[in-house]
Amino acid sequence: MTTEAVRNAADFDAAPTTPEGWVDRAREVATRLSVDAVARDRANQVPTYEVNLLKESGLVTLLGPVEHGGAGQDWTTALRVVRAVAAGDGSIGQLLGYHYLWAWAARLVGTPEQIAAVEQLYTENNFFFGGAVNPRDDDLVIKVEGDELVFTGRKSFSTGGRISDLTVLEGVIEGTEKHVFAIVPTQQEAIVFAGDWDNLGQRLTESGAVEINGVRVPWESAAGYVKQADGSFEFQPRVYNTLNVPLVQIIFANFYIGIAEGALKTAATYTRDTTRAWPYAGDVKESASEEFYIQETYGDLTSKLWAAEALVERAATLIEAINSHADEVTEQERGEAAVVIAAAKQVAIDVGLEIGTKVYDLTGARATSNKVGLDIAWRNIRTHSLHDPVAHKRAEVGRYALLGEIPAPTWYT
Structure with a gap:
C-alpha cells in the first residue's frame, strides 16, 4: 500500500458503538498509516489525506455529542485512541491528540451556550482543530x-x-x-x-x-x-479552566507510548524475519529470536512499556473523576492529577527514547537502512519531548513526594 492507497482507504465499516470498538477502529487506522509511514515521513508533505482518513474513520468526532452525530466517548477512550494511532504514525497521533484538546477547549473555558454551539459546529461538520x-x-x-x-x-x-x-x-x-x-x-x-x-x-x-x-x-x-x-x-474563573495543561501533557505521554509501541512491534517483526543469529557466539543459535540477549532485551523493554501504559491509565482515571464534577473540582484534585501526569510523561519519555535506541541492538546493522525507517521513533520522541524540559516534571513529582506540594497552574503545569 502506498500513499495513494492511504488516500483511498476510506472503506470503513459502520461506526463502532463501544469504547473497545473505537480503539479497534484506531488500530485499523494505524495499520493503514504504518504501511507507508517511512515514505510519508521522508516526503514531509502536508498531511491532507491523513487527516481525511481520521475524518472518514469517525475518530475526529469521538468526543462529540451523540445528538450531533458524534461518538460521545470519554477521555479514557480518546487517550487510548491517540496511543493506538501513534503506534502507526506518531505525527498523526499527535495531530489527533491536539485536535481532541482543542475540541474540548470550549468545555474548559466556555459558557454553556458557547459549548453547545462549538460542539454542534465541529461535530456536524466533521471539522478538525x-x-x-x-x-x-x-x-x-x-x-x-x-x-x-x-x-x-x-x-x-x-x-x-x-x-x-x-x-x-x-x-x-x-x-x-x-x-x-x-x-x-x-x-x-x-x-x-x-x-x-x-x-x-x-x-x-x-x-x-x-x-x-x-x-x-x-x-x-x-x-x-x-x-x-x-x-x-x-x-x-474556576479551577476547571486550568485543566488544559494537564490534558495536553497526558496527551503527550500517550502518543510517546504509542510511538514506542509501534517501534517495538516493527523491530520484533524485523528480528523474526531478517536479523541473523551471531555466528561467533559460544552457543550459536539457528535464529536471532533464539538469542538470549535479544529475548532479555525485548522482555525488559516490553515490561517498561507496560509500566508506562499503566501509569497513563491511572492518570486517565483522575481526569475522568475531575470531568465528573467540573464545576466543583478543587485545586488539590487538579494538582494531584497534574503530579501523576507529570510522572507518566517522564516515564513515557524515558521508555520511548530507550526503545528508540535499543531497537537497533535487537535488529542489527542492516536495520539502519533508511528504507527500514526505525529511526522515526527516536526522532519523533526526541523532537516532541523537548516541548518543555522534563527535568521540571521530575521536580514537580519530587516536591509532591518530599513536601506534599502540588504544582501551581501555569502554561506548562
Whole structure:
C-alpha cells in the first residue's frame, strides 16, 4: 500500500458503538498509516489525506455529542485512541491528540451556550482543530473595536496549521491582563501559515509558524466571557479552566507510548524475519529470536512499556473523576492529577527514547537502512519531548513526594 492507497482507504465499516470498538477502529487506522509511514515521513508533505482518513474513520468526532452525530466517548477512550494511532504514525497521533484538546477547549473555558454551539459546529461538520497557542511566544495582542476583538501577532508553532478547519487563538486584551480564547475559521486571509515545519521528527504535524493579521471575533465568541449589565464582558474563573495543561501533557505521554509501541512491534517483526543469529557466539543459535540477549532485551523493554501504559491509565482515571464534577473540582484534585501526569510523561519519555535506541541492538546493522525507517521513533520522541524540559516534571513529582506540594497552574503545569 502506498500513499495513494492511504488516500483511498476510506472503506470503513459502520461506526463502532463501544469504547473497545473505537480503539479497534484506531488500530485499523494505524495499520493503514504504518504501511507507508517511512515514505510519508521522508516526503514531509502536508498531511491532507491523513487527516481525511481520521475524518472518514469517525475518530475526529469521538468526543462529540451523540445528538450531533458524534461518538460521545470519554477521555479514557480518546487517550487510548491517540496511543493506538501513534503506534502507526506518531505525527498523526499527535495531530489527533491536539485536535481532541482543542475540541474540548470550549468545555474548559466556555459558557454553556458557547459549548453547545462549538460542539454542534465541529461535530456536524466533521471539522478538525488546530491551535495557535504557543505560550513561549509573546501573546497575541487583542484590540477592542466596538463589539469586536481583533487578534494580531505571530506564533512560531501552530500545530494543525494548514490542514485544520478551525483554529484556537489565545491573546491578551491590550492594556490589560485579560486572556481571551476564541475559536475561528482557519481559512481566512488574516491567518497566514509559513509552511516552515521541517524538523527532525514529528514531521507531518504541520507545526510551523503562523501570522495572525487582524482576525476579528465578536465579543460573544470570547470563550467564557459574559456580558454584564453595564455592557462590559467579564470572565468568571474556576479551577476547571486550568485543566488544559494537564490534558495536553497526558496527551503527550500517550502518543510517546504509542510511538514506542509501534517501534517495538516493527523491530520484533524485523528480528523474526531478517536479523541473523551471531555466528561467533559460544552457543550459536539457528535464529536471532533464539538469542538470549535479544529475548532479555525485548522482555525488559516490553515490561517498561507496560509500566508506562499503566501509569497513563491511572492518570486517565483522575481526569475522568475531575470531568465528573467540573464545576466543583478543587485545586488539590487538579494538582494531584497534574503530579501523576507529570510522572507518566517522564516515564513515557524515558521508555520511548530507550526503545528508540535499543531497537537497533535487537535488529542489527542492516536495520539502519533508511528504507527500514526505525529511526522515526527516536526522532519523533526526541523532537516532541523537548516541548518543555522534563527535568521540571521530575521536580514537580519530587516536591509532591518530599513536601506534599502540588504544582501551581501555569502554561506548562
